Amino acid sequence: MYFESHAHYDDRAFDKDRHELLEKLQESGIDIIINAAADLSSSKEGIKLAKQYDFFYATVGVHPHAVEKLEDDHIHILRKYILEPKVVAIGEIGLDYYYEHSPREVQKKWFEKQITLAKENKLPIIVHSRDAAKDTYDILQQHASTLYGGVIHCYSGSLEMAKEYVDMGFYLGVGGVITFKNAKKLVEVVREIPLTSLLIETDAPYLTPIPHRGKRNDSTMLPYIAQAIADIKQISLEEVVEQTRENGRNLFLPK
Ligand code: NI
DSSP states (O other), rough: OOOEEEOOOOOOTTTTTTTHHHHHHTTTTTEEEEEEOOOOHHHHHHHHHHHHOTTEEEEEEOOOGGGGOOOGGGGGHHHHHHHHHEEEEEEEEEEEETOOOSOOHHHHHHHHHHHHHHHHHOOOOEEEEOOOOHHHHHHHHGGGGGSSSSEETTTOOHHHHHHHHTTTEEEEEOOOOGTTTHHHHHHHHHHSSSSSEEOOOOOSOOOOOOTTTTOOOGGGHOOOOOOHHHHTTTTTTHHHHHHHHHHHHHSSSSS
């Protein structure tokens, strides 16, 4: 049974067949889905879906792309959403200097605010970081000892930094990029970092793995990602699936 640690089923790419697809996923070997929120309305949609499907869990948070539109008192809306059932993390939050849809200072401010929110509510965080490795690291390092865990989603940094994040107690999220030909750095990370610190994720509808690149992504693609990890680490597919499931449950659904 696969643990999907990061997908966006509230995305409009799923508007036409969302329920058909989710019903199919529940019957086809997907144990748990963690839906990563992108903004206020997506947080709300995720919560709604979590009420409809047993195997579906929601997160609450605003992606760095969307923080520019936030006003300071929107933190109260996030606070209210967190109290809903089956909200298991704050995310995805972080820094994106590649697209830089929001000014860097605004991104940093909301990253910190949402980290604080996670700590107040004893929830783990889902971190997005693109072309912002140093600032992300600096901020997370300040908070690491008081966090309730987290994952660096779609990890794309160096092996050295990966080791530091693992030492700080973070999981690394591995998705479709691991099947791409130019994924050399990530292959090295997956080879060297213990399986006990990895999660698998699709980031659906984005980042579809080979051989389906170009099509819409969904959680039925997880086996391609798990198989790529198994090949790199020279272990069985079953071991990857079972260990990443246990990791996901430890982070998001602790007993
Ligand atoms: Ni995402």
